[in-house]
Amino acid sequence: MYKTEGIILRNTGVKDKDVILTILTKDFGKKNIYVRSYLDPKTKYFGRLEVPSHIEFMFIKRKNSTYLLTGLEQIRGFCDMFYNPYLYTLFSIGSEVTLKMLPYEERNELIYKWFKWFLYFLNSKKMEEYLAVYLIRFLYLSGFFPIKNRCGKCGKKNPLYFTVSGLEIFCIDCVKDGKRFYPSYVLEYIKRMFEKDFLKKIQFKGIKEVIDFLILFIEEIVEEKILSYRVLATVGK
Structure with a gap:
């Protein structure tokens, strides 16, 4: 037993x-x-x-x-989540990513710790930020981060705009067609998540862009859509 x-x-x-x-x-x-x-x-x-x-x-x-x-x-x-569709959808995103990416019976106490932290703090004013932090920590603990903050083709550092493809970062000059581009502050936000006392510093106006980028990055890894993220756009706060 x-x-x-x-x-x-x-x-x-x-x-x-x-x-x-x-x-x-x-x-x-x-x-x-x-x-x-x-x-x-x-x-x-x-x-x-x-x-x-x-x-x-x-x-x-x-x-x-x-x-x-x-x-x-x-x-x-956490039955109160059922009365807040937006909150429950944010939880579903974190849950779906964990279900799709974490292998069965692979013990990782730190991932468990961060998921529990995400669940308990989700019902707050900064709920999107807590989702972003969990996704970043999950990717890092799973071995997919850190992301290089320079173009994978020309080597340009901190491009003003960038995209992700095949788990690599490219600047706007090297990849132009059919890609979703993000401003460089998205990478800076991700970088700040690993600084000391980062929880006290969570305050970011472009959080939806950060989550959008993280989901795109994850979908590149699992090679399928994170369906609960598509639902988020249809659910109001």
């Missing part, structure tokens, strides 16, 4: 009343946990395993190499 804490990223129905939870755990990375009869109102788990929830739980490994939930204590639920 194993015991750990985690945050529920996805709840998928299977069979009659059973579900499979995808949980980002502190000690075991991202795991799929099978829950029997969760959708039965009489079960002890009913209503306590919604997305997102921060839980402490126990599970066992079955003979077929799957995992079964055996015990649960809810640390905190």
